[in-house]
Amino acid sequence: MNVLEIAGLTKRFGTKTVIDHMDLSIPPHSVFGFIGQNGAGKTTTMKMITGLLKPDGGTIRVCGEKVTFGSNKTSRWIGYLPDVPEFYGYMTAAQYLALCGEITGMERENLREASGRLLELVGLADSRGCIRHFSRGMKQRLGIAQALLNGPRLLICDEPTSALDPVGRKEILDILASVKDQTTVLFSTHVLSDVERICDHAALLSGGRIAVQGTLEELKTRRNKESNRSARAEHSLRRPYEKIVAKETLQIEFQTEKDLQQFRVRYPSGEAVDRTTIRLPGDAYEDMSSILSDLAQNHVPVRKLELLEPTLEDLFLEVTAQ
Amino acid sequence: MKQWNVMLRKELSEQIKTHRAFLVLILFCLVGVISPALTKLMPWMFEFMAEDLAGSGISVGDIHVDALTAWTQYFKNMQLALIAFLILYSQTLTGEFQRGTLIILLAKGLRRWTVLLSKLAAALLFWTAGCAAGFLINYAYTAYFWDNRAAEHLFFSAFCFYLLGAWLISLIFPASVFFQSVTAALIGVCAGFLASYLLGLLPAVREYVPSFLMDTPPLLTGAASSSEYLPCAAVTLGLILLNTAVSLAGFRKAAV
Amino acid sequence: MKLEDLLVFLIPLAVLEIALLAYTLRHIFTHDHYKRGSRLMWCLIVIAGMEFIGPLLYFVLGKEDDR
Structure with a gap:
């Protein structure tokens, strides 16, 4: 069963149709790259998957369960990292994870273990200070830790590497690649080298639809065939x-x-x-x-x-x- | 229910860590001390001015101050404290919208009503604590210098003013939910008060609008009985519940 | 007004002022960045204007946002 099934998803803002009958499915244990230009509708799609935004049409299923706006039924399957994660500046990283864990109703023992393990994974185990003093990269890593806290089946990351320096970017990508065994990763980006670095599947969003979708190899060979057909016709x-x-x-x-x-x-x-x-x-x-x-x-x-x-x-x- | 406890705890600790709790407490203690001090200084200030005034032909008699004067002064100052309190708490919800701090928590399945109600509860709790602190301090001073029996309906007057404040605080939330900006929240509160004040000019509804609760002097002098204020208190309580219900309904559908 | 009456007001006011002063100074010394101004400047303002004005100015104009 696919972790995520999107069928006929549509979203309009005013008269502008941002997402136009989009179909997408993500197989389990893949690292799925969601590619699109800025403003193509990646964030909008992700917010609809997490139930933060109401779609105008179509269905989204996470682990077979239908996502409905304003309901928290499917949120236990999902870990979400927004494009610019914002936390409460006066808390420490551990306090923030404790807040998140309590909201999802984790057992205290379980929460302490998971919080320690994840802070270790994202390299924040030694940070004692308030989040207020965190750098952009540290916030992004804390964002991944909170998204993984309740052991989600689907980890959704919105542009996790944008606005980071090359070191920060590599750290985030390494973390995403390392959690592949535990969960399915869907991450959006407009940086293609990130996709080539860690993804095994990718989809390209253009004009509100998925223009191409498949494994990375499929995408590349498809490109081959197409260009053979058209290379001569369309001149440089x-x-x-x-x-x-x-x-x-x-x-x-x-x-x-x-x-x-x-x-x-x-x-x-x-x-x-x-x-x-x-x-x-x-x-x-x-x-x-x-x-x-x-x-x-x-x-x-x-x-x-x-x-x-x-x-x-x-x-x-x-x-x-x- | 667990989420509600978690969020209430988060809100309360936020008040302390963002220094709001301390500022509120200082503010209300200040009102409690300053009001009787000003009352006590009043005769002295008049004496001081009397010399000037005597020169221009106005004679000022002995100014008599008592507990009643002190309490009138107290409720006047409390109006300023209420304004400061409303400004301090106007961004309690819009701050979260603007910074996007709720996105992660809501995506985790946090129920939206817990966010709103915990914030309302925290604001009301500190309003209650502030009112209580100011009242107790002022009460102690007036009891020390004068006789509190000179002022009638003390507790009921304080309750009326407390209820008015609670209504204005509850107005922050619908304004925040529908317009999502601090300025809009403050404008909403002002508009609510203005509407109540203007309606209060009509004799037919004068005694049923929330701003009537601010009219404490007749209560203190004993010119009015507490039962005259009860319908207005009931209306205000109803409006508080209405504000809460409207903001809850709006927040359910709000984009975050 | 008798001196003793005056003291009844002055002592609590002084206590409030000193509490606010201590609280504000602690905040200044535990933070390295301010919306504007420097640590020395804010210390001077808060101490010079300790009759509630200095701390108020600091919390309104100097305290960095809790981000």
Whole structure:
């Protein structure tokens, strides 16, 4: 059974339809990346899943139970980290977790054990001070601790890595990846490298609907097929700024600029990325052997030769441009 | 029921940790001390001014002060304390909206009514404690200097004023829920009072609006009996319950 | 007014003032950041205006928000 099932979900603010008949399902024990631009409706969707916002249509089921606005029936399954978690500044981290645990009706023993374990997990076990003095990253980590407190089946994190420095970002991602065995993680982001780092599933939200959804591998191969179909038709005129990687491409880094220029004479289709690097469009597998023998014949030393995989960024740009 | 206990405890400890409890207590103690002090100083101040006034042809006789004067002064000062109290507590709910501190707790399945009622209870509790502190201090002073028997219906007058305050405090909540801003909460309280005051100008309903409860001097002098104030007290109590019910209903549907 | 009558008011007022002063100073010394001004400035204001004005100014204008 899927942890989360969304069918026909619709939400309007005034005349603007933010979420338009969205369908989404999340299998258990996955780390699910929810990708979308700022303002695409990620936070709105998450607030509806947690029952904080009333949908205008459609159903949401968490662990098979229907979510209804204003009811707390499904909240025991869910742990929620808002985009900017706000706490009571005068409390300590442990006091805040105690408040949360008491609200969900945890046993005292159980609560103390879980609180200690989670503060350890998020690296706040030694913090004695009030939350008022916490940095952004510490607040975000406390947010994860409170979301995991009642052992949820579904952990929902809204942009957990935005507004963090690279160290803070890595810490959060490591924590999310480490809880995969205990729970299912749904997290939203507009940073694709985060998704590629820890997710196994992803969905792309665009125009109020899920544009693409699947495992990370599926998404990448899908991108391959699509671009094969359309690579020639849509010229780079539409997106001149992109060095678009249509599919797996061969990239060669030479030792010197001269080598590159001589190579370009033989392979004029190559696009120079910088002074010593070149990319070769076309079918990388077919070209590989001829290029390798060419390099060997001309005694050209290369620094690096690699197959570039298509990235989610390309997919993202393609879908959102439509 | 457990959530209610947890939230009430949270609210009470918040009053202490955000220094509101201490400020409220100081405020009301101050009123309790200052009111009899001002009364006691009154004859002296008039004497002081009398010399000036005598020069301009006005003669001032001996000013007589007693417990009645002190209590009138006390209720006047309590109006200022009530305003300060309302300002202090106007952001009790809107502060949580603005900072978004409720989102996590509500997502955890916290029942919304516990949030609202615990805040109302905490505010009323401190209002009660403040009124009691001010009253007791003023009572002790007037008993020491004069004779408290000079003022009638002391406890009932204090109760009337207490009820008026409770009504204004309960007005904070519907205004907060529907407009979600501190300014709106304060404007709501002012508008409520103004409406009551203006209605009070009509003789037909004068004795049934909450602001009538502020009219304590006739009670103190014994010109009015306590039974004349009972319908008004009942109406005010009803309005408090109505305010609470309306804000609970609104908060159920409010976006957080 | 007799001196003894005056003392009856002055002593409780002094107690309230000193309690408020101590409370405010404790708050100033346990916080490193203020909405505006520095620690020294607020200490001076609170002590100089200890007749309720200084502490009031501090809590309204100087105390940082509880975030």
